[in-house]
Amino acid sequence: MEIEVSQEKLSKALNNVSRIAVGKVTLPVLNNVLIRVDDGKVSLITTNLDMAIIDFLPVSESKNGVTTVPAKLLAEFVSNLPKGEKIKIKSEDTKITISAGKYTSVINGSPADDFPELPEINEKEAVVFKMGVDEFKTGVSEVAIASSNDLSRPALTGIYFNTYDKTLAIAATDGYRLAEKRLIKNVQSEISVIVPTSSMQEVLRSINDGMEEIEISFNNDLVRFRLGEIEIISKLIDASFPDYQRLIPKDNNIKLELGRDELIRITKLAALFARSVNGSIVCEAKKPNIFSIKSFANELGENDSVIETEVSEEGKVNLSSRFLIDALNSLDSKNIIFEFSNRISPVVLRNQKNTDYTHIIMPLQS
Amino acid sequence: MYNVWENVLAEIEQQISPANFSTWFKDTNLISTDGGHIIIGVKNSFYIKQLRTRFIDLITNSLTKNGVTINDIDFEVQQTTKSKVRPREVTAASDLIKTKVSFKKSQTDNNGLNSKYTLDTFVVGSNNDLAVSAAKSIIDAPGTRYNPFFLYGGPGLGKTHLVQAIGNELLKRNPEYKILYTPISHFYSDFIDAIQNGKGKEFNRKFEKLDCLIIDDFQFIVGKEKSQEEFFNIFNDLYQLNKQIIVTSDRLPSQIKSVDERLASRLTWAGAFDLQLPKFEDKCAILRAKAELMGAEIEPEAIEYIAENVNTNIRDLEGEFSTILLMSEVRGLTPLELINNGSANINKTTKLHPISSKQVVEKVAKYYQLSVAELKSKSRVSNIKTARQVAMFILSKELSMSTTKIATEVGVKDHSTVMHGISKIEKDLKLNFTLRDQVEAIKEKIYG
Numbered sequence: 001m002e003i004e005v006s007q008e009k010l011s012k013a014l015n016n017v018s019r020i021a022v023g024k025v026t027l028p029v030l031n032n033v034l035i036r037v038d039d040g041k042v043s044l045i046t047t048n049l050d051m052a053i054i055d056f057l058p059v060s061e062s063k064n065g066v067t068t069v070p071a072k073l074l075a076e077f078v079s080n081l082p083k084g085e086k087i088k089i090k091s092e093d094t095k096i097t098i099s100a101g102k103y104t105s106v107i108n109g110s111p112a113d114d115f116p117e118l119p120e121i122n123e124k125e126a127v128v129f130k131m132g133v134d135e136f137k138t139g140v141s142e143v144a145i146a147s148s149n150d151l152s153r154p155a156l157t158g159i160y161f162n163t164y165d166k167t168l169a170i171a172a173t174d175g176y177r178l179a180e181k182r183l184i185k186n187v188q189s190e191i192s193v194i195v196p197t198s199s200m201q202e203v204l205r206s207i208n209d210g211m212e213e214i215e216i217s218f219n220n221d222l223v224r225f226r227l228g229e230i231e232i233i234s235k236l237i238d239a240s241f242p243d244y245q246r247l248i249p250k251d252n253n254i255k256l257e258l259g260r261d262e263l264i265r266i267t268k269l270a271a272l273f274a275r276s277v278n279g280s281i282v283c284e285a286k287k288p289n290i291f292s293i294k295s296f297a298n299e300l301g302e303n304d305s306v307i308e309t310e311v312s313e314e315g316k317v318n319l320s321s322r323f324l325i326d327a328l329n330s331l332d333s334k335n336i337i338f339e340f341s342n343r344i345s346p347v348v349l350r351n352q353k354n355t356d357y358t359h360i361i362m363p364l365q366s
Numbered sequence: 367m368y369n370v371w372e373n374v375l376a377e378i379e380q381q382i383s384p385a386n387f388s389t390w391f392k393d394t395n396l397i398s399t400d401g402g403h404i405i406i407g408v409k410n411s412f413y414i415k416q417l418r419t420r421f422i423d424l425i426t427n428s429l430t431k432n433g434v435t436i437n438d439i440d441f442e443v444q445q446t447t448k449s450k451v452r453p454r455e456v457t458a459a460s461d462l463i464k465t466k467v468s469f470k471k472s473q474t475d476n477n478g479l480n481s482k483y484t485l486d487t488f489v490v491g492s493n494n495d496l497a498v499s500a501a502k503s504i505i506d507a508p509g510t511r512y513n514p515f516f517l518y519g520g521p522g523l524g525k526t527h528l529v530q531a532i533g534n535e536l537l538k539r540n541p542e543y544k545i546l547y548t549p550i551s552h553f554y555s556d557f558i559d560a561i562q563n564g565k566g567k568e569f570n571r572k573f574e575k576l577d578c579l580i581i582d583d584f585q586f587i588v589g590k591e592k593s594q595e596e597f598f599n600i601f602n603d604l605y606q607l608n609k610q611i612i613v614t615s616d617r618l619p620s621q622i623k624s625v626d627e628r629l630a631s632r633l634t635w636a637g638a639f640d641l642q643l644p645k646f647e648d649k650c651a652i653l654r655a656k657a658e659l660m661g662a663e664i665e666p667e668a669i670e671y672i673a674e675n676v677n678t679n680i681r682d683l684e685g686e687f688s689t690i691l692l693m694s695e696v697r698g699l700t701p702l703e704l705i706n707n708g709s710a711n712i713n714k715t716t717k718l719h720p721i722s723s724k725q726v727v728e729k730v731a732k733y734y735q736l737s738v739a740e741l742k743s744k745s746r747v748s749n750i751k752t753a754r755q756v757a758m759f760i761l762s763k764e765l766s767m768s769t770t771k772i773a774t775e776v777g778v779k780d781h782s783t784v785m786h787g788i789s790k791i792e793k794d795l796k797l798n799f800t801l802r803d804q805v806e807a808i809k810e811k812i813y814g
Contacts, residue, residue, distance in 0.1 A: 027389040049412045119415035153698050175697035221443045222411050235410035238443055362696065
């Protein structure tokens, strides 16, 4: 195997694929990146057996062959080489020689036979969605924040892709809050699958400037994301996601319109005084025009900030300041809608105009 | 069948590297061998691909060696190949929570009755049995013995529930029966409207034809002299026709300011029935009934915890209960787990207003008919000793005082005596019902 490629391109590709090649798994070859050349088509592949990243590398010269090299080592070596340098990688048995101008090094690789073969998407059966990369990135990051790390409930460690009313929506919840984003309208196919949040985060990290469209293909228990030169394949989580539509309250009677920046500011202020009570703050609406956030710490003192807004129903609710800030950071319009009712019903947050994004937070016990 | 797979694995382990074995085979299992159709369960599709391309011959050979007929081999993704034990799955199937908390719109006809209130769902306990038996005899024979039926008690103890249930039950037995349920506030606002629109007569007529009038929250009549007079007239008319009149209030009529004495005495002609705070057992019974009604199953320990910690009224009790069920559904933990991990702290405000340690000691002493000095003495007489330990227990549980402080408060040597006392009471409470009643009664006295 032999390739010749520019330092920038190789370094970028290696940095991208090497993230998941971490030595947690029992199989040492999973720390390696597989480099395969097949009639001028060069692919760099890593996998952790939950997902795989494939980067198709444009090269100037190549000779067919396949090998595997420790991914982190190769990535760091290449990134430290001077920019603009032409890099040559050549393998003989398991010895890989990397040379660039006056720098040469030899790395011990291992045979490609041990490297797992990747499962494939059945193109005929796959359900495919295409959308703009920017909307995808915003949508996923707004939703992923609500996802859980609790492995004992696998369904909550993923992002739920589902279709209803001809809309593709994604949702995540950790049991304390829930976020939903409607991604694509007027879709024909139906789907209901959970993609691991960790895989989604890798997809987001692989996005870089100049990418325009993302193609998402679902098939049995696999999903594939296609982003320009990059393909990410991930397993799906085989569990059932809670019927989350039922969790979104439809009849919260207290509806407030609040300036987002101001609300973030006073929530942060209140959070300072809420550290000893796990960030618990009290949001209160009072007629005719007061919305206040209160918090107090026995030893530090207390905080009470007010935003003026139209209030037609009074009430108060205890919330975690951290969850509220997370939610507000995921909203993006100047004014946001803050809805609540009694203390059992969750708080609903939305952008003022665009209702594609919904974030709900379970209130805390007062 | 599953043993076969153990054998197959043992054999494969001999033939490939440990790394390969533990990576690819550790979490597999054999799902089915029916009719030579082999199905092997694996973690995800990455494993399927690998086993199919690289290890299929090995698997086929080992299976054949172990006497399994093979027509074809299939793989299936199984998240649960090595199921992490989830908290919910530890409990036996019957203990599983089925929390379906649905909030149905209640139906109200123009008689003001809400059909969700029935006697079946009213939990009878020592705190309300008299009132309930009176209610039952009203249903059997309205307008006779318990007329007027005057029911009083604090907020959230079930007054509305009980009187609405009477109304619903009467209606069930005789659909032609004309019943009107109205909170007194509606009564007087309707009355004022009627007067303003010159329809005073019509207002009167509305009541004349009734077979049963139910007035809720009568205490709000305060300061509404005209309405009171009107009510008095209606009351007299209905009473003379032997129509059933039911009135609820949060206190006795004689204690409501500015209620005409004649009316006050008439309201309690047939006696006044009170609803009291439920005792611990009653609270548990209420929660169990509520759980059944909602189709939710909840551990007995969780019920006890809620019953023990909500001391205000039944409405709060049910409120906390619903909150915990909802949280348990959302978080996927059983109610008891929620309580144990501290995320379902019972609302602190449901504990009543704070009291001083001195008051506690005084009340306990008084309850056991001792002087404070006696309680604090070194006496080992059994009832004094129990009183002292109960005082320690309440100081620790209700005021969260440190054991050292409690020691000085009840006059014992040091904190270890206190700790012993508290744990003794804790232990006895589980078995000794008299003691439990005593502690409840003292708590009621302290907070009441």
